[in-house]
Amino acid sequence: MEEIDTLLSASWVLPIIPRRKIFENYSVAIDNGIIIDLLPTKKALKKYQANTSLNLNNQVLMPGLINAHTHASMNLFRSLADDLPLLDWLQNYIWPVEKKFINADTVKAGVQLAMAEMIRGGTTYFNDMYFFPLDAAEVIIKTGMRATGSLVLMNVPTKWAKNEKDYLKKIKTVYKQHPNSDLINWILMPHAPFTCSDESLREIKRLSDELNLTVHSHAHETLNDIALDVKKYHCRPLERFFRADLLNDKLSLAHVVHLTQYEMHLLKDNNVNVIHCPESNMKLGNGIANMARLAKMGINVALGTDGAASNNDLDMFGEMRSAALIAKGVTQNPTVFSDFEVLEMATINGAKAVGLENVIGSIEKGKSADIIAVDLSHYFTQPIYNPASLLVYAANRLQVSHVWVKGNLLLQEEKFKTLDIEKVLADVNQYAIKIKKFAQIPRVHRV
Amino acid sequence: MEEIDTLLSASWVLPIIPRRKIFENYSVAIDNGIIIDLLPTKKALKKYQANTSLNLNNQVLMPGLINAHTHASMNLFRSLADDLPLLDWLQNYIWPVEKKFINADTVKAGVQLAMAEMIRGGTTYFNDMYFFPLDAAEVIIKTGMRATGSLVLMNVPTKWAKNEKDYLKKIKTVYKQHPNSDLINWILMPHAPFTCSDESLREIKRLSDELNLTVHSHAHETLNDIALDVKKYHCRPLERFFRADLLNDKLSLAHVVHLTQYEMHLLKDNNVNVIHCPESNMKLGNGIANMARLAKMGINVALGTDGAASNNDLDMFGEMRSAALIAKGVTQNPTVFSDFEVLEMATINGAKAVGLENVIGSIEKGKSADIIAVDLSHYFTQPIYNPASLLVYAANRLQVSHVWVKGNLLLQEEKFKTLDIEKVLADVNQYAIKIKKFAQIPRVHRV
Numbered sequence: 001m002e003e004i005d006t007l008l009s010a011s012w013v014l015p016i017i018p019r020r021k022i023f024e025n026y027s028v029a030i031d032n033g034i035i036i037d038l039l040p041t042k043k044a045l046k047k048y049q050a051n052t053s054l055n056l057n058n059q060v061l062m063p064g065l066i067n068a069h070t071h072a073s074m075n076l077f078r079s080l081a082d083d084l085p086l087l088d089w090l091q092n093y094i095w096p097v098e099k100k101f102i103n104a105d106t107v108k109a110g111v112q113l114a115m116a117e118m119i120r121g122g123t124t125y126f127n128d129m130y131f132f133p134l135d136a137a138e139v140i141i142k143t144g145m146r147a148t149g150s151l152v153l154m155n156v157p158t159k160w161a162k163n164e165k166d167y168l169k170k171i172k173t174v175y176k177q178h179p180n181s182d183l184i185n186w187i188l189m190p191h192a193p194f195t196c197s198d199e200s201l202r203e204i205k206r207l208s209d210e211l212n213l214t215v216h217s218h219a220h221e222t223l224n225d226i227a228l229d230v231k232k233y234h235c236r237p238l239e240r241f242f243r244a245d246l247l248n249d250k251l252s253l254a255h256v257v258h259l260t261q262y263e264m265h266l267l268k269d270n271n272v273n274v275i276h277c278p279e280s281n282m283k284l285g286n287g288i289a290n291m292a293r294l295a296k297m298g299i300n301v302a303l304g305t306d307g308a309a310s311n312n313d314l315d316m317f318g319e320m321r322s323a324a325l326i327a328k329g330v331t332q333n334p335t336v337f338s339d340f341e342v343l344e345m346a347t348i349n350g351a352k353a354v355g356l357e358n359v360i361g362s363i364e365k366g367k368s369a370d371i372i373a374v375d376l377s378h379y380f381t382q383p384i385y386n387p388a389s390l391l392v393y394a395a396n397r398l399q400v401s402h403v404w405v406k407g408n409l410l411l412q413e414e415k416f417k418t419l420d421i422e423k424v425l426a427d428v429n430q431y432a433i434k435i436k437k438f439a440q441i442p443r444v445h446r447v
Numbered sequence: 448m449e450e451i452d453t454l455l456s457a458s459w460v461l462p463i464i465p466r467r468k469i470f471e472n473y474s475v476a477i478d479n480g481i482i483i484d485l486l487p488t489k490k491a492l493k494k495y496q497a498n499t500s501l502n503l504n505n506q507v508l509m510p511g512l513i514n515a516h517t518h519a520s521m522n523l524f525r526s527l528a529d530d531l532p533l534l535d536w537l538q539n540y541i542w543p544v545e546k547k548f549i550n551a552d553t554v555k556a557g558v559q560l561a562m563a564e565m566i567r568g569g570t571t572y573f574n575d576m577y578f579f580p581l582d583a584a585e586v587i588i589k590t591g592m593r594a595t596g597s598l599v600l601m602n603v604p605t606k607w608a609k610n611e612k613d614y615l616k617k618i619k620t621v622y623k624q625h626p627n628s629d630l631i632n633w634i635l636m637p638h639a640p641f642t643c644s645d646e647s648l649r650e651i652k653r654l655s656d657e658l659n660l661t662v663h664s665h666a667h668e669t670l671n672d673i674a675l676d677v678k679k680y681h682c683r684p685l686e687r688f689f690r691a692d693l694l695n696d697k698l699s700l701a702h703v704v705h706l707t708q709y710e711m712h713l714l715k716d717n718n719v720n721v722i723h724c725p726e727s728n729m730k731l732g733n734g735i736a737n738m739a740r741l742a743k744m745g746i747n748v749a750l751g752t753d754g755a756a757s758n759n760d761l762d763m764f765g766e767m768r769s770a771a772l773i774a775k776g777v778t779q780n781p782t783v784f785s786d787f788e789v790l791e792m793a794t795i796n797g798a799k800a801v802g803l804e805n806v807i808g809s810i811e812k813g814k815s816a817d818i819i820a821v822d823l824s825h826y827f828t829q830p831i832y833n834p835a836s837l838l839v840y841a842a843n844r845l846q847v848s849h850v851w852v853k854g855n856l857l858l859q860e861e862k863f864k865t866l867d868i869e870k871v872l873a874d875v876n877q878y879a880i881k882i883k884k885f886a887q888i889p890r891v892h893r894v
C-alpha cells in the first residue's frame with residue numbers, strides 16, 4: 001500500500017482529458033497537492049493508504065471551473081444599474097462609483113465577495129482584470145484560491161494610476177514586489193485597444209517577451225469601441241494588436257463579438273485564445289458572438305462571466321448553459337456546443353488561455369488537484385441518465401459540494417473552509433451603504 | 448383589530464400590479480386564502496390580529512411564478528437525449544420511451560418530480576400539456592399546487608388515446624368527470640396545427656365556446672412544422688387557426704419562433720396570447736423568437752420552460768433571465784425586456800394567457816394568495832441596491848424560501864409541506880431504471 005494524502009472516490013469522474021469520457025466508480029489519488037493517479041475505486045482501495053479518504057457516492061468529480069474573464073471587485077456594484085445603454089451605464093453609474101470608491105480596501109472586500117460566490121459555484125481560478133492587484137493577491141492567497149494577478153494598463157485615470165505611463169510604472173513595481181505564491185498567475189492586461197496607445201501596446205509586447213508573461217485584453221466587444229479605433233487610428237482594433245506583434249498563443253481576448261471573416265482567420269492563424277462572455281455581451285446589448293464558428297475553425301474558446309456589475313453573477317454553470325443554448329439558437333443547430341464541448345471551454349480551454357495548460361484544467365496525473373465535486377442526488381438533476389448533460393443543462397451551482405485547490409479544501413459539504421462569509425458580507429455592506437447613498441440607483445420606485 | 452388567518456410582513460413587496468413598484472416594509476394580509484390587504488407593516492400591525500404572523504426581513508414577496516408552457520411528466524426523461532437534431536431526438540429517443548412508459552402511474556411520478564422542482568423554484572401554476580390528466584390532477588390537488596388540466600388532442604397514438612376521434616372522446620369524458628377543485632384550470636389543447644385536422648380544430652372551437660374554455664397549442668415552433676402545414680394544407684399554421692376561428696384572446700400559442708410581419712399583426716389584431724420558451728427554442732436549435740418586438744406591439748407575452756426533456760429544467764428564474772438577456776442580445780438594445788418587464792411576463796402575463804387574470808398573477812386585494820418569498824440575504828444577491836434587478840439577473844431559485852397557494856404553505860424555510868420528496872424520488876427512479884435499460888442513451892462514454 002502506498003501512503004498518500006487524499007483519496008477521493010466518486011460515482012463519476014469527468015476528467016476532461018481524456019476527452020469526452022465519464023468514468024464510473026473511479027478514484028482520484030492526491031499527494032502533496034498533485035493528482036498522482038486516476039483509477040477504478042476497487043483498485044484504488046487496494047493500492048493506496050490515504051490520510052483522508054472521501055466517498056462521494058452522489059457526486060461527479062471534475063476539474064475546477066476556470067472563469068477566464070472577470071472583474072471580481074465589481075461584485076460591490078452588482079445590480080447598481082441595469083437595462084441601460086452601455087455609455088449611460090458606464091458614464092453615469094459605473095465610472096463615478098469606481099472613481100469615488102475603488103481603493104485597496106474596497107478591492108479586497110469586493111474580491112472576497114466574488115471569491116465566495118465563485119468557490120460556492122465550483123470556480124477555482126479566475127482571470128481577474130482590475131486595480132490594486134497586490135491587495136487582491138493578498139486575500140486570494142489567504143483564501144487559497146487561484147487567480148490572475150492583474151498587470152493592468154489603460155488611459156483612464158483611477159485611484160490606482162493616473163495615466164498610461166503611471167500604469168506601466170505600476171506594472172513594473174507590482175511585478176517586482178509580487179508575492180512568492182504559485183496561486184497568483186501574473187498576466188499583462190492592456191485594458192482594450194481603444195484605451196491603450198500604440199506605444200503602450202508595444203511596451204506590453206516587450207514586457208511579455210522579457211518576463212515571459214501572457215497577455216489579456218478586451219477586444220471588439222462593441223461596435224462603438226471598434227469605431228473609436230477606426231476614427232483615431234484608421235484601422236480596427238485587431239489590426240493594432242497585429243501591428244504591435246501581440247497576436248500569438250500568449251494572447252487571450254475577451255468578447256470578440258464583432259469580427260470580420262478576415263479577423264476570424266487572423267485569430268486562428270496566430271493561435272490567439274478567445275474568451276466567450278455570452279451573458280455580459282447580451283445583457284449590455286453588445287450582441288451575440290458566433291463562437292460556434294470560431295470553435296469549429298479550431299480557435300481555443302474559453303468562457304468568462306465578466307464582472308457582476310454587468311452579468312450580474314459569477315456563475316460558470318449558468319455561463320456554460322448560456323453558451324450552449326445561444327450557440328444552438330443562433331446557428332439553429334442543436335448539435336453545436338454539446339455538453340462536453342462547453343465543459344471543456346469552462347476548464348481546459350480556460351487553462352490554455354491563461355497559460356496554465358500544464359497545471360490545471362483537467363484531472364490528469366501530474367496536474368494540481370484543483371477539483372470540484374457536484375452532487376447529482378438533488379431532484380433538480382434526477383433521474384440520472386447522462387451526468388455530462390445534467391451538469392450543463394440542469395445542475396444548479398449550489399449542488400457543488402466540495403472544492404479543492406492544490407488538494408486543499410476551500411468548500412466542504414457546502415461550508416467555506418477558508419472564508420468567513422459573515423465577515424465578508426459585513427465588510428461589503430459597510431461600503432455598499434455609502435455607495436447606495438452616493439449613486440443614483442435607476443428605476444427603483446418606492447412608495 | 449380585525450382577525451385574519453395570515454399576515455406576511457416583508458422587507459420588500461413586489462406586487463406586479465400596480466406596475467413596476469417595490470414597496471418597502473410592507474405586509475400582505477390573507478384571510479380564507481384570499482389577499483385582503485396590502486399596506487405598510489406599521490399600519491398592518493395595528494389593524495390586523497393574525498393567527499399566523501411571519502416576519503420576512505430578508506425577503507421580497509411577489510406573486511407565484513406562472514410557467515405558461517410545460518409538459519410536467521417529461522421530467523422522467525430529463526437529459527435522456529441532448530444536443531440532437533429535433534427529429535432524431537423525437538423519433539429515436541422521446542417517442543419510443545413515451546410509447547413504452549407513459550401511463551397513469553408514470554405520469555403521476557413525473558408530475559410529482561416536476562412539482563417538487565417547480566415549487567422549490569417559486570412556481571405556483573403550470574400550464575401542463577400531457578396525457579392522463581385526471582391522474583395528474585389527483586396528485587396536483589393533493590399537493591395543493593395550481594395547474595392546467597390538459598384536454599389534449601392530436602393525431603399521434605399514445606396509451607392515452609389512439610386517434611383524434613379517441614382524443615376528442617377523452618376530452619369530453621375527462622371534462623365530465625373532472626374533480627371539483629379550483630386548483631385545476633381545464634384548457635383545451637390541440638397539440639399543434641400539424642398534428643390536428645381542420646375538423647378537430649373546428650371541434651375545439653365549438654367546445655371552447657360551449658364550455659367557455661381557453662385554448663392552448665404549439666405553433667410555428669420550427670421551420671419544419673410550418674413546412675408540413677404548407678405542404679398538406681397549402682397554408683401556414685396560423686392561417687389554419689384563423690380559418691377555424693380560433694384566433695382570439697382565449698387562445699395562447701407556445702413558441703411562435705418563426706413569424707412573418709403579417710402573422711405578427713394577425714396575433715396582435717386578434718389579441719392572441721403568446722408563450723415565450725426561449726431556452727427550449729434555443730436548445731432544440733429552433734431559433735430565437737423576436738419577443739421584444741411582439742411585446743412592443745402590445746401582444747401579451749408570457750413565459751414557459753417547456754418540458755425537462757428539452758430544456759432541461761423547470762426553472763422560471765432561469766427562464767426570466769434568459770428571456771431578458773437574449774432579447775437584449777438579439778436586438779443589441781439593453782433597454783428591452785427590463786427586469787420589471789420579465790417579472791410581469793412570468794406572473795400577470797401568464798395569468799392572462801391561461802384565463803386566470805382575475806385570480807392570480809399579482810398581489811392585489813381580492814386575488815388568491817398565491818405568493819412566494821425570495822431571500823435576498825444570500826451572498827449571490829448582495830449588496831442590495833435594486834431588488835427587482837437582483838431577482839431577474841442574480842437570484843438563484845434555491846433562494847425561494849416560502850411558497851403559498853391559496854394561502855396554504857407548500858414550501859417553508861426550504862422544506863416541502865405537502866410533498867414527500869424521498870417518496871417522489873423513489874417512485875421516479877423505479878421507472879428510470881427501466882427507461883435507462885430500454886433507451887439507448889446517446890454519447891455517454893464509459894470505460
